[in-house]
Amino acid sequence: MHQIPRRYIWNYGALPPTWEDPNFIHPDTKAKGDNDPLGICEIGERVGYPGEIRQVKVLGILALLDGEDTDWKTIAIDIKDPLASEFNDIEDIEVHMPGLFRATKEWFRIYKMPDGKPANKFSFDEGCKNKAYATQVIEKCSDAWRQLISTHENGIADTNTTMGESSGHVTHIAQDLILDLPTQQQSSPGSNESSMDKWYFINEA
Template sequence: MSTASFGDSASGAGCLDITYRLYQDDDSKLEQVTAPADTLAHDPSAPAWGLALAPGLPAAQRSAALAELFCLPTDEPLPAGAAEEGAPLQPRFSGVLLMTAASVRSSSVAPIGVPGDQPGAQRNIGGGEWGRYAPRDTGKPGTLERRIFLQENGRDISPWHDIPLRNSDGTINMVCEIPKDTTAKLEVATGEEGTPIKQDVKKGKPRFYHEPIPWNYGMLPQTWEDPQHCDAALGNLTGDNDPVDVVELSGVQLAAGSVHRVRALGAFAMIDEGELDWKVLCVRADLPLAERLHDIADIERELPGELERVMIWFRDYKIPDGKPPNAFGYGGAPLGASLAGRVISDTHALYQDLVSGARANDEALFLT
């Protein structure tokens, strides 16, 4: 396997970013990610990744980038049509190596046709706690066999049990399950050994949203919505037997399996088929936007209409499956940061009761 490193590009702009589309054997598009090319390696046995360089890239820079991408000697011509502006390409890359790529460092590449993309949207597949935790992606994306394990110092760990909920700086940790602008419904498998991330199943097949989710979506480690615990403030609704869900609002795409420090801003009390399914709203703490977001009112000021968009999306996303809209407690109004913090503390306590044995593991979840 040979490394395809762009290094300093012909324009002197630094490492190029490449936008890839992963295709299944039937050419159905599954997901799109962006990464610096110098983190990738050429692997003829790996799945195909579609590629397109940004329009307007200088010809010399485009040709040099493509030559390194395909690991070609300097005297070997590019594949036919490869240097044409906006040409779609399908070199082959290792998906595992792609998932360990570092943060996006420039905006040299334009998004290529994923529904719901916003022009100029930032993308990132690392960041946060990336240096400490790294995903180990196994199996083919879009299949029931795929698992994303988390590693620390080269050792597999559980994203649910082995990552702390809180940090010393007052932030909390989020594990990204579903990257922004993707459709594969990924989730932590709480009943499997090691609790890896896997794709949800619907009628025996991998589950996909009917449209890309507009935000990064994930879970809070060491939390649990107990299906035997009644919430008196919400008509004695019980939990959905999962870790608490988080919706990350920065607009910067994260990677499935990446871990990030976030600040909780508020929460929606969603009711899904009679179960309480909290949606905690958060923002990555290492981004400038986080300096301006501390509570619900800040979201409305800095991101006008975002709260309503979140509520409507989660209310309606199951309608195409023939199911009714989801309901919300508190009249659909989001709770503020203080009450969201209480939700997080309460579900952390329920998790601790579960793993300590104070509450019987009747659901046969993986705890050791």
């Protein structure tokens, strides 16, 4: 996942290489894709930094209906998180972090209301689908991305280092095409991790 700046109750980013095809109407949500990569909520304790790339364990997926679009929100945990071994599917979230999914759903329900937009809705009776279902969605969106980047009709840059079958495949990227991402600030040897660099889950029970 690519990490973007914190403004959320988890680390929020995107899952590359994926694309939610706006020409595809999902048979379960009855809505088209939102023309974005798959969004992802990483629920581990360490707060990420902008541009960070992490390997995550997928747990499930939430189908947010943003207007007429399906805006999938993948739920995952960093494989290096201390609790990663305890999380293997969607039901493990309520066991180890009770209330987090409810808070996540409420966050996405109301986050556009300050801009005067209506509350968002969800498919599947507002439930979250499991890991197996999430994996199918990811595979479908990955296939859509591969088709998109292989097609010259979309007016997008298709230069890449990963798709050998693509006409835009190169063995290296020119320096002027590399995105200048910030690097993580390293702590001095022996210093404790700042409390500001962690998420804290609070159980109200």
